[in-house]
Amino acid sequence: MLIEKPLILITNDDGDFAKGIAVLTELMTQLGEVVVVAPDGPRSAQSNALTVTQPIRFHLLEEHDGLTRYSCSGTPTDCVKLAINEIVPRKPDLLVSGINHGSNAAVNVIYSGTMGAVLEGCENGIPSVGFSICDYSPDADFSAFAPYIVEIARKVLANGLDHGICLNVNAPSGPIKGMKVARQCDGRWVKEIVKKTDPRDRAYYWLTGEFENHEPESTDTDEWALANGLVSVVPTKIDMTSHEQLSKIADLLK
């Protein structure tokens, strides 16, 4: 009996030549047939942005047994839409995004291009997981994280994920002691703007910032897990409704 291998779609936001996606691609070829559709350059902090005022293009980079790689001019979310609608032969059994060079824990989930792609896969009914490491270096070391990635991907392939649910997985940069399912930590970015002056004496501004953890004592958050040497796994959902607030807001607007 011929058993079809799982079809795995891969993308990222650091671009198709980043080390993170090369490592992720290598790991996923152990588990199934892999199609990579990734941006042709860095698209960090692109969230779920879509390209709507200009066309998108893609082209084949390489194709051989079990692995096909495309480069796309769009955002990570564009890549997923294009892959699903035009490239893959059937709905993928798994979408993985990353490995992102840098944390997508806490509120970073709303800015992250890596997680934008994951939400897009989830929205399309594909079990979807984002992988990130708390190391912004282009040469980040993913070796300690790799076995966790394979284990999570295997289990999600075998069991799927519930409708509207995806996973946001982050790893600490150093040695890893284990894994913890956690919730998104409450916190915010501060000191976010650096002002500079150009040679014509006009001001310009760079985004930057420091993350301020609003609940450093809580032990059930992704930030706590990461600070304690654990891989954090946050079940993340497309439905942004605060169901708890429905009646309160109805009272407010009465």
Next chain:
Amino acid sequence: MLIEKPLILITNDDGDFAKGIAVLTELMTQLGEVVVVAPDGPRSAQSNALTVTQPIRFHLLEEHDGLTRYSCSGTPTDCVKLAINEIVPRKPDLLVSGINHGSNAAVNVIYSGTMGAVLEGCENGIPSVGFSICDYSPDADFSAFAPYIVEIARKVLANGLDHGICLNVNAPSGPIKGMKVARQCDGRWVKEIVKKTDPRDRAYYWLTGEFENHEPESTDTDEWALANGLVSVVPTKIDMTSHEQLSKIADLLK
């Protein structure tokens, strides 16, 4: 006794010359001191995208009693970060975004630049509301929506919103029968890609699509409210954790 007027920050994703932001600005000057920091052109579907690979600039458009308007080179989320960190004299009492020309109901919340700005305001502890109308025309008629906008803004100014909660308000395009607090409808975009061929015989792709409502019978969703002539108000939250799934995912990964 001198009572300080409320400070209201306004942005949008259709750009600072869109009719929607002009109407919203006019309405808000009835309620307080207004500062507008809006993109210098269309930034639709920019989600929570940040400008990180190049600098951002802004310049003053006009300043007179009770109203100051700036134009910014960045995304809607950039506008809010820049406004809070560099422009406004104190934390605004209210952030409003829009009025968007087009629906931000259902899953559109994750792609919307309008709602990206609202989530950013919320993340910074500012009561924040996004207003959108289901009419993509540059000359959309906002007159039936206007009294609802003023009422909601007044109530949010008076009562605030809970930590991590913002509002996603959408209006139908025709006459309005009332207002309903609702949840984000489950559904997805389909037929999302149009393929074309350029004069050099190379393929290019445009994003487009049709929204498919997965629960047309449910009467508690934003899509139902809009289809029935009601303004929909969805309490929306920054925390994307599926708290309900924490133990299930822990079991899955055991």
